[in-house]
Amino acid sequence: MKAETIPFSPSARVLRRFQGLALAGLLALGAGFYFAPQRAWLDFLMASYALVCLGLAGLFFVALHYATGAGWSVAIRRVPEAMTAALPVGAAGVLAVFLVRPGIYSWYGEHFSTAEGYMGFKQTWLSHPFFVGRAVFYIALWMIFRAVLLRTSRGQDSTGAFAATQKNTAVGTAFLVVFGLSFWLASYDWVMSLEPHWYSTIFGVYNFAGLFESGLAVMALLVVWLRRDALRETVSREHLQDLSTLLFAFATFWMYIWFSQYMLIWYANLPEETLYFIKRTEGPWLVLFAMTALLNWIIPFFLLLPRGNKRNSRVVAWAAVIVLTGRALDLYMMFLPPVMGANPEFHLWEAGAFLGLIGVFGLTVIRGLRQAPLVPVGDPYLPESLHYHA
Amino acid sequence: MNRRMIVASFSTEEDILGVTQAAHADGLKVVDVYTPYAVHGLDTAMGMKRSRLAWVCFAAGMVGAILKLWFEFWTAGVDWPVNVGGKPWNSLPAYVPVTFEVMVLSAGLVTVFVFLVISKLKPGKSPVLLAEGITNDTFVLAIEEEDATFDPVRVRKLFERFNVRSISERYGEEVS
Structure with a gap:
């Protein structure tokens, strides 16, 4: 047990790489703010939203496993806990966009309301102060739950009190309810309102599916990485298999929801709804559209289907990388088509957003990992987790 | 097939794991x-091979999905073309939900049926209890006396290393 209580310290080389990526990303985005502000701010919003999602995925994983009383995941719980460090950073980015450049939303400003006529409830809902106020409210809720869950979990390291587990079970269960409602609304506000005439009632679930699928992929990558060194003795193939099974399941869930959204709109064929998919399936866009399904589900599904592959670090890492590439493409397809023409474009600013996202996330998650012992040594379920057989 | 078996009872999980591993080794x-x-x-510990049931499940799912997809295409697009909302006759998205359901159904039913067959489970099959207490607190290992080289004394010694509770011999085909 002793090795895991030592604070985690990655090699300087890893840190330098993430710093380099973050710096390169921010420089590229900075150039974008000057040369192509509308596009670059949208890219920045996309990267910040992805960071928020990764943070929330960690928080959701922790809360879910407290709520269900899961024992197996205790040994790897510090990984999703560390991922939540991305939440405040991403939230700051999202709020910066709303305050500095709200003009990337076409509903912002006078011209929209005068050109469209009064739009009723939608106009009230999409008024700038209310919009920012709601964003602050969602973020504040998530931050409060994060603070409580982390403080209780880390406090247990020294006390070993079962009361801490009971408290987090209650808090985690409450968070699941709060998260379900607030993230659903946040995805409507922040992403769907980029195209304010289009609506899809399943959009919140769709965003959750992407959030958790990519969150699990990142978690699997981090676990594979930490298993090479710091967590070698603690985290076994059994944990890896369960994590990959979850990734496998949520890749399928993502596909299910993605297809549900597409099929209902395709079937009903209402002009204001199909517009969204016509934009995304015409000409070269169709290739990218099909690629999202390929990368997010088809490849990882068959890759992770055999039991041996779920227990193989190398295969799991590859599956996770493929899923994350698919996630990047999925985000691109959600955010960027409205500002592009008949052809998909990929400029320095988009590259900067994605590279910066990797760099900043890497740095924040390493900071998160260093804030507490790598294994929750005080958790009463830890022995169960260490002897776990999938 | 008539078989001679040695049936040994143990009291703890550790013993049964240890003796099984030792016997297999x-x-x-x-x-x-x-x-x-x-x-x-x-x-x-028993040296069991991985079950091939998963492959049965995979194959059944695939066959079910492909047959259903072909059937939908043939009924709605070829044999009796149906115009639904002006969409093409062979509209793939409309076929996906039913294909998915039939895949799950055929994979599930075939897997359960194959499992029952290979486990020789059938209605009315009378259960065989190899030893008393295996539904309560006893752990039982059954070993086949294969051929002339089988050495009962050595086997008994091996069992005793793991605190064997009782040893008996059984004949017959009641145990598969």
């Missing part, structure tokens, strides 16, 4: 192990 033929609850690691 010793080259004895482990017929089966009976425990009152699921014991982790027993499958590797």
Whole structure:
């Protein structure tokens, strides 16, 4: 047990790489703010939203496993806990966009309301102060739950009190309810309102599916990485298999929801709804559209289907990388088509957003990992987790 | 097939795991192990091969999906073309939900049926209790006496290393 209580310290080389990526990303985005502000701010919003999602995925994983009383995941719980460090950073980015450049939303400003006529409830809902106020409210809720869950979990390291587990079970269960409602609304506000005439009632679930699928992929990558060194003795193939099974399941869930959204709109064929998919399936866009399904589900599904592959670090890492590439493409397809023409474009600013996202996330998650012992040594379920057989 | 078996009872999980592992390593033929609850690691201790049932499930799912997809295409697009909302006759998205359901149904039913067949489970089959207490607190190992080289004394010694509770011999085909 002793090795895991030592604070985690990655090699300087890893840190330098993430710093380099973050710096390169921010420089590229900075150039974008000057040369192509509308596009670059949208890219920045996309990267910040992805960071928020990764943070929330960690928080959701922790809360879910407290709520269900899961024992197996205790040994790897510090990984999703560390991922939540991305939440405040991403939230700051999202709020910066709303305050500095709200003009990337076409509903912002006078011209929209005068050109469209009064739009009723939608106009009230999409008024700038209310919009920012709601964003602050969602973020504040998530931050409060994060603070409580982390403080209780880390406090247990020294006390070993079962009361801490009971408290987090209650808090985690409450968070699941709060998260379900607030993230659903946040995805409507922040992403769907980029195209304010289009609506899809399943959009919140769709965003959750992407959030958790990519969150699990990142978690699997981090676990594979930490298993090479710091967590070698603690985290076994059994944990890896369960994590990959979850990734496998949520890749399928993502596909299910993605297809549900597409099929209902395709079937009903209402002009204001199909517009969204016509934009995304015409000409070269169709290739990218099909690629999202390929990368997010088809490849990882068959890759992770055999039991041996779920227990193989190398295969799991590859599956996770493929899923994350698919996630990047999925985000691109959600955010960027409205500002592009008949052809998909990929400029320095988009590259900067994605590279910066990797760099900043890497740095924040390493900071998160260093804030507490790598294994929750005080958790009463830890022995169960260490002897776990999938 | 008539078989001669040695049936040994043990009291703890550790003993049954240890004796099974030792017997398997010793080259004895482990017929089966009976425990009152699921014991982790027993499958590797017995040297069991991975079940091929998963492949049956995969194949059944694939066959079901392909047949259903073909059937939908043939009924709605070829044999009796149906115009639904002006969409093409062979509209793939409309076929996906039913294809998915039939895939799950055929994979599930075929897997359960194949499992029952290979486990020789059928309605009215009378259960065989190899020893008393295997549904309560006894862990039982059954070993086949294969051929002339089988050495009962050595086997008995091996059992005793793991605090064997009782040993008996059984004949017949009641145990698969």
